[in-house]
Amino acid sequence: MMISHGFKSSKKDFSFGPWKVTTAKNHIMKSKDIERLTEDLNLRALPEMLFGDNILRIQHNDGFGIEFNAIDALKRINNSDDTLQVACAQQWQESRVVSEHTQEVVRPYDWTFTTDYRGxxxxEEMQMKVTETTERINLEKLRAREQIVFFDEVLLFEDELHDHGVSMISVKIRVMPTxxxxxxxxxxxxxxxxxxxxxxxxxxxxVPTSLFTDPNEIAQHLAFKLRLCEKLELPEQKQGAVNEDLK
Incomplete structure (x- = not known):
């Protein structure tokens, strides 16, 4: 059964340093807006619960940033391939006919609504640049018990796949002091x-400027520039002659 979500609209803003987080949660899109969007995106069907006005935005004071929204997530759905053929796919497709006056079956692009959306x-004047990297997120820092000063989660869309499962995409953020x-x-x-x-x-x-004067705190935020490993070997002791008188 699909989770019941409250429809009370809300908006939150949280500023920290040069960044501002904005989250907005609104009602499910109205049918007339869904029809227009379906045509604009050239899709055959949209998720049952589509929150087209929901958003999570992270923006720098200089204007650049990244946001997550349902419309752009839908644009990343495969629009040509029915990538998953399973027993329930045909039943799902037959449940979504063009109208009650026709037997024409709508064959969706990807009836699972799978998307590779990444934000x-x-x-306007500048944007972040996306480049490949070998760097990885330090999971140990994420596991550390640091105070969470802001947290929110935003649902973008959800569908029960005609009682054969669930397809959904959501985004959540947590802000810590550093x-x-x-x-x-x-x-x-x-x-x-x-x-x-x-x-x-x-x-x-x-890194807050308050940590700049504390060597123990700032050390964990600095990047390695050089790692040199050495060991000290003790000098070998010379074995001198030993005279013993045995009586």
Whole structure:
């Protein structure tokens, strides 16, 4: 059964250092807006619960940043392939006919709504640049018990796949005194067939100036520039002659 979500609209703003987090939660999109969006995106069907006005935005004072929204997530759905053929797929498709006056069956692009959406870069005068990297998020720092000064989670869309599972995407953020962490997760469960998860993790460290004068605190935030490992070997002791008188 699909989880029941409250529909009370809300908006939160939280500023820390040069960053501002904005989260907005609104009602499910109205049918007329869904029809227009379906045509604009050239899709055959949209998720049952689509929160088109929900958003999580992280923006720098200089204007650049990243946001997560349902519309851009839908744009990353495969629009040409029915990538998953399972026994329940045909039943799902037959449940979504064009109208009650026709027997034409709508064949969706990807009836599971699988998306590889990773966020939307924002900024008018400047934007962040995406590059590949071998760096990895320090999970040990994330596991550390640091105070959480702000937390929120935003649902973008959800569908029960005609009672054969669930397809949903949501994003959540937590802000700590020295960093923030965002997890965007697409989750798909087709009962008795498969489970699929697409995760996007975003981590940023921001060291407060108050730590600059404390060597013990600032040390854990500095990057290694040189690592040199040596060992000291003790000198060998010379074995001198030993005279013993045995009586």
């Amino acid at each position: 939307t870069l924002i900024g 960093s923030f962490f965002t997890l965007l997760r697409f989750f798909l469960r087709v009962d008795g067939v498969l489970i699929r998860i697409n995760d996007t993790r975003l981590y940023h460290e921001s």
